[in-house]
Amino acid sequence: MGGMQSLVILGGGTAGTMAANLLRRRLPSNWTITVVDRDDRHPYQPGYLFVPFWMKPERVTRDRWAQLHDGIQHVEATIARIDAPARRVLLATGQELAYDWLVIATGSHPRHDLVSGLSDGPLWGTKIHDFYTLDGATRLAEALRNFDGGKVLVHLAELPIKCPVAPLEFTFLVEDHFRKRGIRHKVDITFVTPLDGAFTKPVASSAFGDLLEDRSVRVASDFTVSHVDNDRARLVAYDGRELPFDLLVTVPPHTGAQCITDSGLGDDMGFVPVDKHTLRAHADDRIFVLGDASDIPTSKAGSVAHFATELFVDNFLAAIEGKALPNRFDGHANCFLESGRGEALLLDFNYDTQPLTGSYPVPVVGPMRLLRRSRINHLGKLAFEQIYWRMLLPGKRLPVPLLMSKAGKHEPREH
Amino acid sequence: MATIPEGFIIPDFGPTTSSASPTAQVSGSATPAHAGPRKMAFICSKGNLDMAYPALIMGNAALGEGIEVHIFFTFWGLDIIHKKTNRNLKFTLSGNTAMHMPDLGRLRPGLEHVSMPQSLGNLPGMTSFATRMMKQQMADLDIPDVPDFLDMISAAGAHLYACKLTFDMMKLIEADLHPGVEGVISATDFIEISEGAQIVFV
Amino acid sequence: MPTNTLGGRSFEVNDEGFLTRRDDWSEELAVDLAALIDLELTDAHWAALRFMRKDTEGGTPTPTLRRMQTVGGFDIKELYRLFPGKPAKKMAWLAGLPKPVGCV
Numbered sequence: 001m002g003g004m005q006s007l008v009i010l011g012g013g014t015a016g017t018m019a020a021n022l023l024r025r026r027l028p029s030n031w032t033i034t035v036v037d038r039d040d041r042h043p044y045q046p047g048y049l050f051v052p053f054w055m056k057p058e059r060v061t062r063d064r065w066a067q068l069h070d071g072i073q074h075v076e077a078t079i080a081r082i083d084a085p086a087r088r089v090l091l092a093t094g095q096e097l098a099y100d101w102l103v104i105a106t107g108s109h110p111r112h113d114l115v116s117g118l119s120d121g122p123l124w125g126t127k128i129h130d131f132y133t134l135d136g137a138t139r140l141a142e143a144l145r146n147f148d149g150g151k152v153l154v155h156l157a158e159l160p161i162k163c164p165v166a167p168l169e170f171t172f173l174v175e176d177h178f179r180k181r182g183i184r185h186k187v188d189i190t191f192v193t194p195l196d197g198a199f200t201k202p203v204a205s206s207a208f209g210d211l212l213e214d215r216s217v218r219v220a221s222d223f224t225v226s227h228v229d230n231d232r233a234r235l236v237a238y239d240g241r242e243l244p245f246d247l248l249v250t251v252p253p254h255t256g257a258q259c260i261t262d263s264g265l266g267d268d269m270g271f272v273p274v275d276k277h278t279l280r281a282h283a284d285d286r287i288f289v290l291g292d293a294s295d296i297p298t299s300k301a302g303s304v305a306h307f308a309t310e311l312f313v314d315n316f317l318a319a320i321e322g323k324a325l326p327n328r329f330d331g332h333a334n335c336f337l338e339s340g341r342g343e344a345l346l347l348d349f350n351y352d353t354q355p356l357t358g359s360y361p362v363p364v365v366g367p368m369r370l371l372r373r374s375r376i377n378h379l380g381k382l383a384f385e386q387i388y389w390r391m392l393l394p395g396k397r398l399p400v401p402l403l404m405s406k407a408g409k410h411e412p413r414e415h
Numbered sequence: 416m417a418t419i420p421e422g423f424i425i426p427d428f429g430p431t432t433s434s435a436s437p438t439a440q441v442s443g444s445a446t447p448a449h450a451g452p453r454k455m456a457f458i459c460s461k462g463n464l465d466m467a468y469p470a471l472i473m474g475n476a477a478l479g480e481g482i483e484v485h486i487f488f489t490f491w492g493l494d495i496i497h498k499k500t501n502r503n504l505k506f507t508l509s510g511n512t513a514m515h516m517p518d519l520g521r522l523r524p525g526l527e528h529v530s531m532p533q534s535l536g537n538l539p540g541m542t543s544f545a546t547r548m549m550k551q552q553m554a555d556l557d558i559p560d561v562p563d564f565l566d567m568i569s570a571a572g573a574h575l576y577a578c579k580l581t582f583d584m585m586k587l588i589e590a591d592l593h594p595g596v597e598g599v600i601s602a603t604d605f606i607e608i609s610e611g612a613q614i615v616f617v
Numbered sequence: 618m619p620t621n622t623l624g625g626r627s628f629e630v631n632d633e634g635f636l637t638r639r640d641d642w643s644e645e646l647a648v649d650l651a652a653l654i655d656l657e658l659t660d661a662h663w664a665a666l667r668f669m670r671k672d673t674e675g676g677t678p679t680p681t682l683r684r685m686q687t688v689g690g691f692d693i694k695e696l697y698r699l700f701p702g703k704p705a706k707k708m709a710w711l712a713g714l715p716k717p718v719g720c721v
Contacts, residue, residue, distance in 0.1 A: 479682075571694070
C-alpha cells in the first residue's frame with residue numbers, strides 16, 4: 001500500500017462534498033482525492049423552497065470549491081462516461097481521470113422534458129413553473145407576486161423526487177402567501193399527486209391529509225399525468241381526468257445523471273443499483289454511490305445523504321483494506337416539513353419504520369416534536385441553513401443519531 | 416309485470432313504481448300548478464344549530480317520499496355547508512323567548528312553561544352549554560350531526576347549492592364546501608331550478 | 618283491519634298496506650310483494666331485508682336508513698339504488714315491518 005492511491009468523487013453536492021471532507025481527514029497523505037463537478041456554484045437546495053416567497057436567490061448558492069478542505073483537488077468539467085473496467089472517468093473535455101476507487105454522487109435531476117407539454121409549450125415560464133431549480137424558483141417568485149386569482153395546481157409527476165415532502169411544503173407556503181395577500185378566496189388550490197394520498201407512509205399520510213383539508217386545499221389523488229394541454233391550459237391524466245389551471249407549479253420526474261445512463265451503470269431511471277445497507281455498487285466493488293444517485297428505497301433527501309455518508313466513511317476505510325464493511329445503513333431519513341403559518345413538522349423514518357409521532361433528537365425531551373406542527377420545528381428548519389454550511393458540509397459531527405432510534409416514539413395502536 | 420290483485424292494499428310508493436296510487440285519481444278537485452313530479456325547495460338563511468336542522472329534516476323526509484329536493488344555502492346558512500364551521504354550529508338562548516326547560520317542572524310544576532330570562536343567554540359560557548345540551552338531545556334521538564346529515568341527504572339525491580352573492584361577500588373558498596354541494600349559483604339560477612317546487616324558507 | 622290476499626296467502630295489513638303481524642311474513646311472500654312493485658330481489662336486496670328482520674326481532678321499531686348505515690353497514694346511496702324512490706318505505710313493506718317513523 002505504499003504507492004499513490006487515488007479516489008475520484010463524481011459530484012460536489014451535499015454527499016460528494018461531505019465525503020471528500022470526511023475522508024480527507026481519515027485517509028493518509030499518499031491518497032489523492034479529486035472532486036469533479038460541472039460548475040462552481042454549490043446550491044443550498046432546501047432554500048429553493050423559500051425563494052418563491054421571500055429568500056433572495058443570491059443567498060442560496062456559494063462557491064462550490066470553497067466548501068472543500070485543503071488537500072482536495074477539484075476538476076470543473078462535465079462528466080461524459082465512467083469506464084468501470086478500466087477504472088477511469090472520461091470528461092466532456094476529452095480529458096481522462098484514472099481512479100483506484102470511485103464515489104458516485106451525481107445526484108438526481110428534475111427532467112421537465114419527460115412530461116410532454118410541460119416545458120416545450122408556450123405556457124412554460126408563464127403559467128407553468130417549477131421550484132426545483134434556482135432559475136425556476138426565481139421566476140416563480142415573480143409569477144406569484146403577480147398572480148391575483150384563479151386555479152393553482154401544485155403537481156407532483158411521479159416518484160422518486162428529491163425531498164418528497166417539498167411539494168406539500170410548497171402547498172402550505174403558497175396557501176399562506178395568498179392568505180397574507182388577502183386574496184385566498186380568489187385562489188383555488190389543488191394538490192395533485194400520483195399517490196393515493198398526500199404521503200406514502202400511513203401515519204404521516206393521514207396527518208398531512210388532514211392538514212390539507214384544514215388549509216382548504218383540494219387533493220387530486222391517483223393522478224398519473226399524461227401531458228399538459230397548452231392550448232386549453234389543462235393538466236391531463238391517463239384516465240382522462242383534466243384539471244384546468246391558471247398557475248401550474250410542477251415537480252417533474254427525476255432521473256439520475258446522464259453520464260450514469262451513458263456508462264451503462266444505471267437502472268431505467270438512471271439510478272445506480274447498490275447494496276442498500278453498504279451503498280456499494282452491485283456492478284463494481286470499487287464503486288460506492290452516495291446521495292440521490294443510488295437506487296436505495298428511501299427519500300432522496302439531504303438528510304439521507306448526510307447519515308449515509310457518515311456511515312460510509314468507516315466502510316470505505318475497511319473496503320480499501322480489504323476488510324468486511326462494519327456499518328449498515330438503515331435508510332434513516334428525517335425532514336422538516338414546513339406547514340405554513342410559521343410552523344413545521346418533523347419526520348423521522350427509515351427503510352422499515354414509518355414516520356411516527358414522538359420527540360427528536362432526544363427521546364421524550366425533544367425539543368422537537370415529530371409529526372406535530374410547532375414553532376420550534378420551523379425555527380429548526382431555518383437554522384438548518386447555517387448548520388448545513390458550517391457543520392454538515394465541512395464534516396463536523398451533528399448531535400443526532402445516524403441510525404434511526406425508536407426511543408421516544410409512539411407506534412400506532414393496534415386495533 | 417305482476418298486476419296488483421283486486422282489493423289489495425299497497426302503500427303509496429310514488430310515481431316511480433308501476434302501481435299508480437288509486438287515491439291520486441280521486442283527489443282531482445284542485446288543479447296542481449305544476450304538472451311534473453313533486454318538488455321541494457328549501458332556502459336556508461340561518462347558521463344557528465337549531466336553524467340548520469329544519470331544512471335537513473324536512474328535506475330528508477321529502478326524499479324518503481320520493482320527492483325531488485333542492486336546498487339553497489344563503490347568508491348565515493352557508494355555515495351549514497362550510498366544512499370549517501358546520502361541525503361547530505351553535506345554539507343560543509339570546510333572542511329566543513321560546514326557551515323552556517322541561518326539567519324545571521320537577522322543581523315546581525308549571526315552571527316548565529316559563530321562558531328563560533333573556534339575560535341568562537348572555538352569561539359567559541351559556542351558548543356553549545346550550546349548544547352541548549341541544550347536540551346531546553339530538554344524538555339521543557339518533558339524529559346525526561350536521562356534516563353527517565349532509566352526507567346522508569346528498570347520498571339520497573338532494574341537490575345542494577351555495578348562494579353566489581353571499582359566498583363572494585364572505586370570501587369563502589370552494590374547497591371548504593361540503594362535497595355534496597353541487598355548485599355556487601346565483602339567486603336567478605336557483606329561481607329557475609326551483610320552478611314548480613314548493614318553497615320553504617328557513 | 619283489512620286483509621290482503623296474494624298467491625293464496627292472506628294476511629292482515631293496516632290502512633296503508635303494511636303487515637300488522639310480523640309472523641305472517643315469509644321470504645316467499647317478500648318475493649311476491651316485490652314483484653308487485655317491479656323489483657326482483659337480489660342478494661343485495663336480501664341482505665338489507667334480512668338485516669331488518671333480524672334487527673327488529675326484539676320488537677324494536679323498524680330501522681331508519683341511518684340505522685341501516687350505522688348499524689347494518691349498508692350504503693345509503695346503494696339502498697336508494699336497490700329500492701328506488703322511497704327505500705325506507707319499500708324495505709319496511711317488503712320486510713313485513715311497520716312503516717318507519719323516525720325523522721331520519
